Amino acid sequence: MSGTLASEFGFSAHERDRLLTTGPADVDPAPALTFARNVFVPLTTACRYTCTYCTYFDPPGEASLMSREAVRDVLETGVDAGCTEALFTFGDTPDDRYTEIHDQLDDWGHDSIHDYLHEMCELALDVGILPHSNPGDLTCEQLRPLADVNASMGVMLETTADVDAHAGPRKKTPEQRLATIRAAGEVGIPFTTGILVGIGEDWSDRAESLLAIRGLHEEYGHIQEVIVQPVAENERWRGPTPDVEDLRRAVAMARAALPAEISVQVPPNLAPVREVLDCGVDDLGGVSPITADHINPDYAWPALRELEDIAEFGGVPLGERLPTHARYVEDGWLPPAVQRAIEADDAAGERYRAVLNGATAVDAD
Ligand SMILES: O=c1nc2n(C[C@H](O)[C@H](O)[C@H](O)CO)c3cc(O)ccc3cc-2c(=O)[nH]1
Numbered sequence: 001m002s003g004t005l006a007s008e009f010g011f012s013a014h015e016r017d018r019l020l021t022t023g024p025a026d027v028d029p030a031p032a033l034t035f036a037r038n039v040f041v042p043l044t045t046a047c048r049y050t051c052t053y054c055t056y057f058d059p060p061g062e063a064s065l066m067s068r069e070a071v072r073d074v075l076e077t078g079v080d081a082g083c084t085e086a087l088f089t090f091g092d093t094p095d096d097r098y099t100e101i102h103d104q105l106d107d108w109g110h111d112s113i114h115d116y117l118h119e120m121c122e123l124a125l126d127v128g129i130l131p132h133s134n135p136g137d138l139t140c141e142q143l144r145p146l147a148d149v150n151a152s153m154g155v156m157l158e159t160t161a162d163v164d165a166h167a168g169p170r171k172k173t174p175e176q177r178l179a180t181i182r183a184a185g186e187v188g189i190p191f192t193t194g195i196l197v198g199i200g201e202d203w204s205d206r207a208e209s210l211l212a213i214r215g216l217h218e219e220y221g222h223i224q225e226v227i228v229q230p231v232a233e234n235e236r237w238r239g240p241t242p243d244v245e246d247l248r249r250a251v252a253m254a255r256a257a258l259p260a261e262i263s264v265q266v267p268p269n270l271a272p273v274r275e276v277l278d279c280g281v282d283d284l285g286g287v288s289p290i291t292a293d294h295i296n297p298d299y300a301w302p303a304l305r306e307l308e309d310i311a312e313f314g315g316v317p318l319g320e321r322l323p324t325h326a327r328y329v330e331d332g333w334l335p336p337a338v339q340r341a342i343e344a345d346d347a348a349g350e351r352y353r354a355v356l357n358g359a360t361a362v363d364a365d
């Protein structure tokens with residue numbers, strides 16, 4: 001699809017080829033590192049897709065849905081631990097494939113998982129933590145109501161290539177992922193996306209994926225961060241996984257391809273972050289002091305103390321951030337419900353403002 005891609009996302013073959021020659025020596029290290037303190041809320045592991053690297057999705061028959069009480073529990077634990085981000089993830093449109101999920105939602109008075117997610121985001125705002133939803137492929141119409149109750153949202157592009165790892169009769173396609181990221185731009189949602197490195201794409205695909213993300217950002221201005229995520233080995237994905245040199249090159253390409261206002265994020269539980277710090281990484285993403293990374297449960301989060309060691313290793317300061325990057329807060333992108341939460345005269349509002357103003361110590365609380 002590469003010719004079409006270039007014209008649709010406003011880049012030239014020459015730009016792509018130049019990016020292919022870009023490496024760690026061509027980018028500057030970032031002057032600071034940030035992270036968000038989060039809790040993970042895996043609403044359901046049922047999924048209509050079957051990506052071959054993913055251990056998150058359930059085989060049919062084992063699917064279930066987190067109840068409102070279970071969600072409230074996790075959110076409250078998060079608030080108690082000083083977290084500001086509730087990361088809602090679930091399989092892609094699970095109610096489409098699993099009747100048991102559909103029936104459970106129906107029992108609880110919801111016609112879709114997205115309607116239930118909306119209610120859980122409202123609950124998060126009530127409890128005192130900001131929702132960041134990672135909902136999979138959606139249309140503008142589906143995103144619009146969710147935009148009213150989220151501080152930011154995200155969907156990994158992963159890759160613009162057609163790879164075997166997106167297997168099965170219903171599969172993730174680059175066209176759908178790009179359409180979702182575009183829809184988020186049209187709706188005006190501060191957005192996180194990224195590339196998944198090592199799922200069968202080649203260097204040219206990586207360059208094109210980054211340039212496509214840049215093109216969408218040029219159109220809508222909504223991309224706050226791009227995650228460069230190495231595929232992690234697990235029971236379903238026996239490898240290969242990218243080596244350090246490949247990861248360094250991919251991070252440097254991301255930094256070179258994207259405008260400075262977009263953060264380049266590398267997850268510290270999946271990647272040897274110290275070894276890519278000089279390639280332009282400026283963000284460590286959401287890190288949880290209390291919940292597991294439910295998507296990659298074999299890969300434990302580093303303690304917040306270790307994030308400080310990483311920053312020290314790079315010789316840069318470490319700062320906490322909200323799930324929405326500061327410039328979107330300043331530029332008035334937040335929906336009223338989230339704006340009110342940040343301005344509120346309560347403990348949660350005070351906490352959000354302290355993080356925004358850079359007034360929290362990493363080892364605070
Ligand atoms: O938008 C996304 N955010 C993801 N996030 C969230 C992200 O790291 C941050 O929380 C956001 O940057 C919030 O600003 C994850 C967080 C985890 O704890 C574990 C895995 C992910 C994966 C994604 C992801 O695929 N897409």
Ligand SMILES: C[C@H]1O[C@@H](n2cnc3c(N)ncnc32)[C@H](O)[C@@H]1O
Nearest residue numbers: 053054156158196229230231232295
């Ligand atoms: C939430 C995001 O998690 C990513 N994801 C799913 N499985 C893996 C894995 N084995 N390694 C790294 N990332 C993974 C997908 O890219 C998805 O979009």
Ligand code: MET
Nearest residue numbers: 056089090091092136295
């Ligand atoms: C484990 S992935 C969770 C989010 C969604 N299913 C996606 O792939 O983007």
Ligand code: SF4
Nearest residue numbers: 047049051054057091
């Ligand atoms: S990565 Fe997301 S879309 Fe793919 S199988 Fe896992 S849960 Fe489903």
